[in-house]
Amino acid sequence: xxxxxxxxxxxxxxxxxxxxxxxxxxxxxxxxxxxxxxxxxxxxxxxxxxxxxxxxxxxxxx
Numbered sequence: 001x002x003x004x005x006x007x008x009x010x011x012x013x014x015x016x017x018x019x020x021x022x023x024x025x026x027x028x029x030x031x032x033x034x035x036x037x038x039x040x041x042x043x044x045x046x047x048x049x050x051x052x053x054x055x056x057x058x059x060x061x062x
Contacts, residue, residue, distance in 0.1 A: 027033055
C-alpha cells in the first residue's frame with residue numbers, strides 16, 4: 001500500500017512539474033514576454049543615453 005501511494009505521489013509530482021515547466025516555456029516563447037523584454041531593453045537604452053548625454057553636457061559646461 002505504501003509503495004502504491006509513493007508511486008502515485010511521484011507520478012503526481014512529475015505531472016505537476018511537467019505542467020509548470022510547460023507553462024514557463026509557453027510564457028517565455030510568447031509574444032507578451034517578447035514585447036516586455038523589448039520594452040525593458042528600450043527603457044534601459046533610453047536611460048543610458050540620457051545619462052551619457054547629461055554627462056557630456058556637464059563636461060561641456062565645466
